[in-house]
Amino acid sequence: MQLTNLQTIPGKDIVEHFGLVSGSTVRAKHVGKDIMAGFKNMVGGELKGYTELLNEARDEATARMIQAASAMGANAVVNVRFSTSSVAQGASEIYVYGTAVRVE
Amino acid sequence: MEYANIILFFAFLALGYGVGTYLEKRHYRDIEAREKAYLNIPIVTMEETVGYEQEVASANLVSGSVVISIDYFKRILSGLQMFVGGRVTAYETLVDRARREAILRMIENSHGADIIENVRVETSAIGQSANRKQAVGSVEALAYGTAIKLR
Numbered sequence: 101m102q103l104t105n106l107q108t109i110p111g112k113d114i115v116e117h118f119g120l121v122s123g124s125t126v127r128a129k130h131v132g133k134d135i136m137a138g139f140k141n142m143v144g145g146e147l148k149g150y151t152e153l154l155n156e157a158r159d160e161a162t163a164r165m166i167q168a169a170s171a172m173g174a175n176a177v178v179n180v181r182f183s184t185s186s187v188a189q190g191a192s193e194i195y196v197y198g199t200a201v202r203v204e
Numbered sequence: 205m206e207y208a209n210i211i212l213f214f215a216f217l218a219l220g221y222g223v224g225t226y227l228e229k230r231h232y233r234d235i236e237a238r239e240k241a242y243l244n245i246p247i248v249t250m251e252e253t254v255g256y257e258q259e260v261a262s263a264n265l266v267s268g269s270v271v272i273s274i275d276y277f278k279r280i281l282s283g284l285q286m287f288v289g290g291r292v293t294a295y296e297t298l299v300d301r302a303r304r305e306a307i308l309r310m311i312e313n314s315h316g317a318d319i320i321e322n323v324r325v326e327t328s329a330i331g332q333s334a335n336r337k338q339a340v341g342s343v344e345a346l347a348y349g350t351a352i353k354l355r
Contacts, residue, residue, distance in 0.1 A: 102263070102264070103264065103265035104263050104264070104265055104350040105265055105322050105324065105348060105349060105350050106251050106263070106321060106322050106350050107251055109263055110257055110260040110263050110352065111257060111258065111260040111261075111263075137273070137342075140273055141273050141274075141275075141276070141341060141342070142216060142219055142220055142223075142275065142276050143219065143220060143223040143224050143227060143275050143276070144220070144223075144224040144227060144228065144272070144273050144274050144275030144276075144278065144298075145224075145227045145228075145231070145272065145273060145275075146270055146271065146272050146273075146305075147271045147272070147273050147342055150271035150342070150344070151269060151270055151271045151344075154269060154271065154344060154346075155269060158267070158269070158346075180265055180348075181324075182267070182324075182326070182346060182348055183326070184326070184328040184344065184346065185328070186328070186329065192328075
């Protein structure tokens, strides 16, 4: 499965469109990580626990999108977009969407 | 006992100022050194591949992200700055650091790409202050694009 956020896949031709595919996940922060983040809030800087959490969430959302695309018989997803929103205090939703296509 | 809270407040303020400023300076030095190292890789926001379509070996989605928190001193400072109005310098460096770090991580995740196209950068507020716009405690910056390797 090839992913790009361009209109096409360079060097290949799109032969079939399957429409929108998407994947999403909602993640809440871990209590232990939250305590560490509380300390880090004093001095500032990177909150590694949160960075990892959001990266894992993004990987999972992408995996779900890929699963939806391969179920349609696509071999690539073009014009992929990411979006993050806070649905509740301490929980983030990661949404990934794109257009499933077959390229040759 | 009444003074305990006040002492604690100033202790946190001093800790935030001292350690926070040191960490921020160190982070900026790190960012600048890495940016210099990756100057030869073009990062563009355009979508078209112009002139080298035939030479493309691979095109893959790459992303980089980071969550950065503000320190205690700056949180208090930003409160004062917002009261007065105008530039809130406390937050300017926070989002600047987050974006530049996210872009650098995106480049590092591309493992030797020749060009990164259609780069998008987005920022969102997360953490304890997720739904309270007036108190941005930490921001997440995400940079993503298509890493192109040429033959």
